[in-house]
Amino acid sequence: MSSPSPFSTPRWKYEVFLSFRGEDTRRGFTDHLYAALKRKGILTFRDDEELERGKSISPELLKAIEESRFAIVVFSRNYAFSTWCLDELAKIVRCMRETGLTVWPVFYDVDPSNVRKQTGTFGEAFSEHENRFTENIKKVEIWRDALREVTNLSGWHLQDRHESEFIQHIVEEMIEKLSSKSSSITKNFIGVESMVAKLIPSYLGFKNNVCMIGIYGMGGIGKTTLARVVYDKFHSRFEGSSFIANIREDSKKHGLHRLQQQLLADILEDKNIDIRNVYEGVDMIKKRICHRKVLLVIDDVNQLDQLEKLAGEQDWFGLGSWIIITTRDEHVLVQHGVLKRYKPELLNNDDASKLFCLKAFKMEQPKEGYVQLSHKVVEYSNGLPLALVTLGSFLVGRTTDEWKSALDGFKKTKGEIFDVLKISYDGLEEMWKEIFLDIACFFRGWKKDSVIQILENCGFDARIGISVLLEKSLLTINNYEALGMHDLLIEMGEKIIRLESGGKLGKQSRLWLVEDLLCVLENDMASEAIQAIALYQNENFKFEEFEEFLEVFSKMSNLRLLIIDGWRIPNALNFAPNNLKCLLYQGYFLKCLPSCFQPKELVHLNLCLSRCEYLWEGVKRLGKLKFIDLSFSKNLIRTPDFSEVPRLVQLKVVCCPNLVEIHPSIGQLSRLKWLELRDCQSLTNLPSMSVEMKSLMAIRLTSCSKISSLPKFTGIMKSLSELYMNWTAIEKLAPSSIKYLTALTLFDLSNCRNLEFLPCNMDNLRSLEKLIIFGCSRLKLLPSIPSTVRYINAQCCYSIKPSPALVKLSSSLQPYSQWFPYNESSGEVAFTILYLYLQGLLCRKTVNETSTKRKEDEGESITEFHIIIHGFEIPSWITHQSVGNSTSIELPSNWCNCKWMGFAICASVSTRKWKTIGVRARVIALGDTPQNNYVSKLLFGTMSCEDSIWLLYLSRDNWFATVGNGECSQIKVIFETDDSVPHVWECGVSLVYEQDVDEFSQTNAQCLIEKLRRN
Structure with missing residues (x-):
């Protein structure tokens, strides 16, 4: 319910990734280096897990490398003995080439030449690796190349220096590098570079003092922007940092003790700090x-x-601290004794024109025909950044006549900033105005989807409305999807509401201040004009002040939205008007809703963090209620009878540890679409789901750890497309439990650690597209899967055996995720499944006629295959291999004989940040003359694993269907991706003949599989 200030997030999650050999330096040098980086506020990733030697590198670790700006590699005596470290180093080098990761080597108790030349302990380590990986010597070469490449970079050598000085030197250089890289954040703020240049010298003589500096000036001039740029640029130079935004607003809503708590939590990096009052906060x-x-x-x-x-x-803080204060009121700074004060200047004409044009024309100069008009708008904006941005967004895409009309309006305002900004508001449709005012008063910092849901339940077309406000720069949204609004625009919205009411509180459409609401109640001023109220907890007021005036609420006949956050007002809902549409009461503290609470128009009910044991007794008639959220209600034991809530669309009950009963009436709700019962750890079962639930689209039972079976479905579930049973206690799925799930497209059983068997026949899941069994470590066999399935994630299913069912799937899966723990034999797994598939083709060939005839008789035949397996080594049985995204093979004179079956094509593909990319393979036949050149149809795959082997089979029939009978002497294969970053590191191609398949018997395949399972 709180309204946090939205900030943009950096591109990188970590500033530094530390790579090191744990047994050498974890508790010594690396630990001290990590602590020093952390003290300076440098966000550093260090793997704290001491994993068993030989265990594969975790996806989380690989992702952390990708999400880091810098990598510091600490080479120590035993570094190269760890295959984990070497895999990590290979990944670091790959990111260095692909994403621009900056890598710094540190040589700790080791000679750099031994690392570079792989002599000494590094030579001993690689001798062991070569003996161990005789069948995968290419992996060892990748490690060698990575070592050579990193040791050729500039770095640090400890030699005979003191460790503390050495670490200090590393940290200081890292700070310098981070500061230079962060300078790019100013590029989107026109004129801010000159402001920073004027502001920062004020600090330079105060390294041994605490310096307070104030930035003051009118709203919209860029005070917060300037402070944010300085903060982002320099925070890593300090031992702790905090940016506390919107003090004026948040102190009213939540009290200063909450802001003190944020300050300490940020600087001390301790989220568990709890402050009960401001005096305790000051002392802390x-x-x-x-x-x-x-x-x-x-x-x-x-x-x-x-x-x-x-x-x-000043003595609250350590020497060298910077305290930056922004305010509109310079006198506050004077009162507090802030000697260094800076007032940002309005933008000069050139910078103002650039900023305006970037918004109005998406470039720094006016379009032809708009030059003079642009000059006039810039003139009226008077160099105020907010006005330039708002007006530029308002005028974008409009005709010159519309611009002239707007300019006429500017003249009438005589340059008052309120009137200039209000021009954008006045241009909105009535519904968009209502949405703007609601957000200005209540929803800054809220997630966009939550706001859309609430406003839609109030009767507004909120999704389009928010898009309109974003387009007109009346609203912002950050990377967390949280809505934001400039304080001048907030003030404009509040002023509009006050003007519309004629200055009478009881006539205002919205009340957002506790003191205003109390005044209305005490003086019996409530009227039907009041549409929405927000009552945030405020330490300056007590609930008793409201108790005797609550009857006044009944006079607010048009109240549609009521937000109460944390107040313990016993009878707060007894007098709620019947027309109330949305109630959000966080921390409701009674056992249930009062029996007299009968809002016939209620659509949205949110009682998160309540103390409810049940919602209501018996039956409550709420014919329009669509949404109920009881999440984090720790005392909740059961859900209510839903018999008289026929329009319920979504029920959300998350993290209610004492919930044991879901009322059976839920199984009769014909309009329910989303049922979420996540993290209810005492819940053991659900009531039956009947055919009446014709709208039900998704059920989420994630982490309901005592649920051991699927809900009982008594008929065809026509709309149920998503079922999440992950992290439950399911041991097996009976065929009867899934026979009615004909519309299911996504089935998530991930991390069901007790699950051993799936039904032998899953044909009833005829719409299934995604099956997620990630982490089902006891699952032994994957049965026949519907042909509609396009994606399976079976990563970490260590007990699954390759089977004909897997082979049958391979031609349709996109992508086909990891089947075995990653190791050096991943490519051989793909090889096994391919040859099982080809054996199936040969068996059919002996029974049927030729493939071409069969295609005519039966329609489409299964003559293509592809599989994606986690790994990065192309298997050795691919005969022609090349580095890069293309390879070719010279064809012998008799290559295309009757025993030739097709081409096996393979690529090693690496994606960035676990991004899903499309990969295409093109096979080109090159003849002796241009007329004999042919290109096969494109083959497509989709990669979402970070390192993958893509193995394809292009059949003889499909080849001839494309190139005819043309003669060719060379085959070239080219792999392409759907973005500009090179992802294909190696590729290869082989001719496949029947004798190859004959030699690879089923017995040999099973032997290989058993070997892989033992590894």
């Missing part, structure tokens, strides 16, 4: 931070008390 800040060099930004201060409770004195 003084004691916990006084010896730390910190960077603290306190944004949008409007009262001296706020500064006194967050940064009361």
Whole structure:
């Protein structure tokens, strides 16, 4: 229910990735280096798991490398003995080439020449690897190349230096590099570079003092933007940092003790800090931070008390700390004794024109025909960044006549910023205006989808409305999908509401301040004009002040939205008007809703974090209720009777540990679409789901750890397309449990650790496209799967055996994820399944006529195959291999005889950040003359694993269907991806003949499979 300030997130998740040999340096040098980096606020990834030698490198670790700006590789005496470390190093080098990862080697107690030349202990290690990996010597060469490449980079050598000095030197250089890289964040803020240049010199003489500096000026001039740029650029130089935004607004809603809590949590990196009052917070800040060099930004201060409770004195902070304060009121800075004060200037004409044109024309200059008009708009904006952005967004795509009309409106406003900004508001349709006002008053910092759901339940077309507001720069959205709005626009919205009410609180359409609501109640001023109320907990008011005036609520006959956050008002809902559509009461503290609470128009009910044991007794008639959320209600024992809630669309009950009963009436709800019962760990079963549930689209029972069977379905579930049973106690699936799931497209059984068997016949799942059995470590066999399946994730299913069912699937899966733990034999797994598939083709050939005749008689035949397996080594049986994305093979004179079956084609593909990419394979036949050149049809695959082997089989029939009987002497294979980054590292091609398949018997295949399972 809180309204956090939205910030944009950096491109990288980590600033530094540490690679090291644990047994050499984990508890010594690397631990000290990690601590030093952390003290400077450098976000560093260090793997804390001491995994068994030989265990494959985890996906999380690979992902962390991809999400890091820098990698520091600590070479120590025994580094090369660890295949884990060498795999990690190979990945680092790959990211260095592919994503621009910067790598710095550190030579700790080892001679750099021994590492580079692989002599000494490094030579001993590689001798062991060559003996161990005799069948995969290419892997060893990759490791050798990675070592050579990294050791040729500039880095650090400890030699005879003191470790503490050595570490300090590394950290200082890292800070310099991070600062230079972060300079790119200013490129989207026109004019901010010059502001930073003027602001920062104020600090340079204060390295041994605590420096407070204030940034002040009118709203919209760029104070917060400037503070944010400085914070992003320099925070890594400090031992801790915090950016506390929207002080003026958030202190009213949540109290200063919450902001003190945020300050300490950020700087100390401790999310468990709990502050009960501001005096306790002051004492804790003084004691916990006084010896730390910190960077603290306190944004949008409007009262001296706020500064006194967050940064009361300089001696609260360690020497060298920077405290940056932004405010509209310079007098607050004077009162607090802030000597260094900076007032950002309005943008000069050139910068103002660039900023406006970027919004209006998506370039820095005006379009032809708009030059003079643009100059006039810039003139009226008077260099104020917010006005330039807002007006540019308002005018984008409009005709010159519309621009002239807008300019006429500017003249009438005489340059008042409120009136200039209101032009964009006045251009909105009435519904978009209502949405704007609701967001301005209630929903800043809320997730977009949650706001859309609430506003739609209030009767607004919110999805389109929010898009319109974003287009017009009246609203922003960050990388977390949280909505934001500039404080000037918030003030404009609030002012519009006050003007429309004629200055009478009881006539306002929205009430968002506790004191305003209390005034309305105490003075009996409520009217039908009030549409929405937000009552956030405020330490300056007590619930008793409301108790005797609650009857006044009944006069708010048009109240549609009521938000209550944390207030313990016993009778708060007794007088709620019948027309209430949305109730959001976080922390509701009674056992159930009062019996007199009968809002006939209620559509949306959210009682998260409540103390409810049950929602209501017996039956409650709520004929329009669509949404119920009881998540995190720890006392909840059972759900209510839904018999008189016929329009319920979504029920969300997440993390309710004492929930044991779902009322049977839920199985009769014909309009229910989404049923989410995640993390209800006492729940053992669900009631029967009947055919009446014709709208049900998704059931999520994730982490209901006592549920051991699927819900009982009594008839065909026509709409149920997604079923999530992951992390449950299911041991087996009976055929009867799935026979009615004919519309299911996604079935998630991941991490069902007790699951051993799937039904032998899954044909009833005739719409199934995705089957996720990731982490089902006891699952022994994958049965025949419907032909509709396009994706299976069987990663970490260590007990699954390759079978004909897998082979049958391979021609249709996209992608086909990991079947075995990653090891050096992954390519051989693909080889096994391919040859089992080819044996099946040969068996059919002896029974049927030729493939071409069979295709005519039976329609489409299964003559293509592809499989994707986690790994990066092309198997040795691919005869012609090349580095890069293309390879070719010279064809012998008799290559195309009657025993030739087709081509086996293979590629080693690496994706970035676990991104899904499309890969295409093109096979080209090259003849002696241009007339004899032919190109096969494109073959497609989709990769989502990070390192993958893609193995394809192009059949003889499909080849001839494309190239005819043309003669050719060479075959060339080219792999392409759907983005510009090179992903294909190696590829290869082989001719496949019947005798090859004959030699590879089923017995040999099983021997290989058993060998793989033992590995």
